[in-house]
Amino acid sequence: MVSGATSLGMVRDELFATMDEAEQSLEHFIAERHNGAPLQQAVDNLQQVRGILNLIELAGAELLAQEILQQATDIPAGAGAERDAQLAALSNALHVLRRYLENVETHRQELPEVLLPAINDLRQAGGQSPLPESFFFSARLDLARPPAESRRLEPGARATLVRQLRHMYQLGLLGFLRDQNPQAGIKLMARAFARLDSLFAGEPNGRLIWIAAAALEAQRDGQLLPRKSRKQLFARLDRELKQLLGNPRYEAPRNLLKELLYLVALADSQGPLASEVREVFGLAPLPFTDQLLEEEYQRLSGPGQSVMRSLSSAIREELAGVKDLVDLIERGTAGADSFSTLHAQLAKLSKTLGMVGLSSASAALSSQLPVVGQWMESRQPDVQAMNKLADAVLFVESMVANLERGERREARAVSGPQDELDSFAQHQLIEARIVVIDEARAGLALAKRAITSYLEAGGDKLHLANVPFSLQAVRGGLWFLGQERAAALIGACAEYIQKQMLENAQMPSEQMLETLADALTSLEYYLEGGGALRPETNPSVLDLAAESVRALGMAA
Structure with missing residues (x-):
């Protein structure tokens, strides 16, 4: 057992009580910036927290407490808006420290590396350089490499x-x-x-x-x-x-x-x-x-899965109330104030969904508010409008289910039938292009593996038998996408393999094979990096591939 984790239980109550006082004092100061007494009380409490963590030898937690103390000491009474980022980082760091100590107490295991993001957020807010990822890592740095030879070139x-x-x-x-x-x-x-x-x-x-x-x-x-x-x-x-x-x-x-x-x-x-x-x-x-x-x-910095489950449960309860009310209205058995109640519930739910980041779900309910507002006057909801409201509620239900699973996928709204058809056609075209690119990447990967096997087998041409055909298929796919230059470069690689590796009795030099691999790697990166879909994102990677192709003695 780690001594710090083991000793934490003996000082837990005092430590957590002191942290509570520090947080309350800090919140008091944030609300009343002119009053320096709460800030000084927070500093005194933080000194105690750091001392306790030092005593029980929780190194990572002590380091975070030390950073919190330094930042709190640096803030003057009467601090204005320029200190808001620093105060926010302090509050977040205290939250992370508490969650970390709770985890150490529960699992009896320290993981100080997980505190580095909070530490560095604090340091950045205070204008200090961040600590490196390897801060808690140690290794000898003076060890020599085993003897190795460099490749000789002119x-x-x-x-x-x-x-x-x-x-x-x-x-x-x-x-x-x-x-x-x-x-x-x-x-x-x-x-x-x-x-x-x-x-x-x-x-x-x-x-x-x-x-x-x-x-x-x-x-x-x-x-x-x-x-x-x-x-x-x-x-x-x-x-x-x-x-x-x-x-x-x-x-x-x-x-x-x-x-x-x-x-x-x-x-x-x-x-x-x-x-x-x-x-x-x-x-x-x-x-x-x-x-x-x-x-x-x-998990330390966020609200935690249990909180998200509680939140989604509360939203689902409100949704159930909305569904019941809509059902009563549709049957014609709702009371006189049902429309105004429904309007209020939808408005409240829309705001709640917006606050938790489900903007598309919030917008779906907001778009129904004018319709329900008309129902309040006419008392005559039409069937089509009721169906649209039901669809919106079902959509929100699915988004809330994602929230409970920790997901926040948003949906793009479409404005009408034609927009929906255009969107679908565009989606199908993109999907087709992606399939072609995936096949092209697979062809390049196959070629690279075959060349590696060819090398390992001392020049056995059997490993290369299908490579030129595969690369020509890749070339054709890229022509279909309008990528003439990339297609030509892959065609040149296929031609080199056919003439210099399959038809030529002598195996190419290691340097030439490495150059061929450089060309294929550059082309593979062009495809993986999205160049075939968005050529403007990587215009010069094909220049790199072309340099390697020219070094092979092929036209580029």
Whole structure:
């Protein structure tokens, strides 16, 4: 048992009572900014909370309490609207701290990493730099890579290849930063650094490239989340790469290496680079996954599933009342005030749904209010209008069911029958294009696997027998989508495989096969990143593929 979790029970009542007082004092100050006494009382209580957490050795909770105390101390009496973000972050951090301590008490297990988002929100509100993801992670950073040889190329060819690979990394990074299919971007970035590693493997300044290639492999295989901190990390990696190139004495910053090693330890990647780095640095599996951390933090900071169930239950009760009233009106057995009661219930429900983020459900009920208002005057609801109201209530019921499951899917309203038909036709066209693109991606993936098998089998052409045909099918699909340039590049790859790998008795050099793989990887990224649906999102990735195709001696 962890000592902090075990000791928490002995001080629980005093700790939680002190936190209650701190929260109440802070709320009092937020309501009366001119009065500094409640703020000072909150600071005194927070000092006690931090002291208790220090005493029972709950390191993560103590760190969060320390950050809360520093931020509270920094706020002056009479603070105006400029401190609203800081006060909001304080209130949220106290909420997270309480939920975390409740979980530690229940499960007898610490997970300080889950507190980092709240800590960094506080630090950002106070104008401080965030703590890194690896803050609670430790590893030796001075271990050397096992002996490895760099691939030998002529200086001019090497410089050209390095430039192309950095361009490849930057293209993937751009998609990753913009959230344009970040997983596809990571694949391209990982490919670029794996190739760079083969060029710098035996050089002193290549240690960063080796560890970064393993981290990117881990990010890709473990499907780690595209967090803001990781976007900043990989953007920094590009800047460090610029400094590394041409500088044999380059030494990577230790904090950068630690962040990259943390990603390797966090992801369950069986890739060759990640496995080698884990073995060299002795990285043991972490007792959590990236997805678990995200789920735990959402549970700590949000209202919790039980609250959402209670909320949806209350809304469903009100909906049941609405349905009963509509039923009575339809039968003609409703009282004289039924229409005004129905109008009031619909208005109340609409506001409630809007407050919990179900805007389309709220709009569906709001659109019925003028109709019910007319019924209040005429006392004669028509059948068609009643059916539309019933449909709206059923739609709201389905949205509330999603809310209870923790989902908040919104629906786009259509204005009329023609709009609905146009929308359906457009949807069908998009679906057809997606099917074609999925088939194209599958064809490219098949080609890459076949080339890998061809290499592993020492040039056995049987593995390549169907590849040119598959790629020509991909080419045809892209022509159908109006992607003539991408189609031509894939056609060039198919022609190279047919002439230089199937019809030629001599196996191409390793460098040429890697160049072919670069071309296919770039085209695969173009498809995965949405380029075939939205060409304007990635105009230069085809330039990268074209460079590789030209390096193969093919027209591009």
